[in-house]
Amino acid sequence: MTIEIAMIARRIVELVEDKQAHDIVLLDIRPQTTIADYFIICTADNDRQMRAIIDHIDEKISTEHGLNPRIEGSADTGWIVLDYRDIVVHIFSQSQREYYRLERLWSKAMPVVVVQ
Secondary structure, eight states, X not given: OHHHHHHHHHHHHHHHXXXXXXXXXXXXXXXXXXXXXXXXXXXXXXXXXHHHHHHHHHHHHHHHHOOOOEEEEEGGGTEEEEEOSSEEEEEEEHHHHHHHOHHHHTTTSEEEEEEO
């Protein structure tokens, strides 16, 4: 199961890249917490792009793996979370990403993928 979860996490990274998200980080948080196995953090340039990223991930992961996330937040707040239980995807506006700095909070987590 862990291999499949890792493959899905990497697939989500590909999907956010498809929609030109930037500063993409895939963190393995398993050694630090039991809330999830992986965090994916990325930045969108505007509300429209943020919604496009969410729709793209939701459609593809649902079709390919039969998984549906719990979605929290909205594009106008600058932070949306897609929670797939083992994988949590954080999509930020630039200002919210700089404010919350999740990578600093999870600095002990092992980066698996980093895409500038």
